[in-house]
Amino acid sequence: MSALAVLRALRSEGGTVSLDGGNLRLRAPAPLPPALVSAVRAEKPGLIRLLSGHADALDRLDDFEERAAILEFGGHLSRSEAERKAWDDIFGNSHDVFP
Structure with missing residues (x-):
């Protein structure tokens, strides 16, 4: 599981991490x-x-998810490429999360 997947799972359980x-x-x-x-x-x-x-990574996660969806469907990108680009837009340095 990646750091991003862990953040998503924590959020789905109502959890936070600091x-x-x-x-x-x-x-x-x-x-x-x-x-x-x-x-x-x-x-x-x-x-x-x-x-x-x-x-504030958990706070930015919603913005990331929305941006990735826009890039995937509106930009006709694969989900993985859309997530990389969205991560760079919202957080920068996608290599920290996407090896």
């Missing part, structure tokens, strides 16, 4: 599924890189 020093802080209205917690642990370095540059 950076506190070198630690990730998860918050959710109910316990998160163990698989999601494991995915957060596995993607910790990517999430830290992302949150270090964009503390």
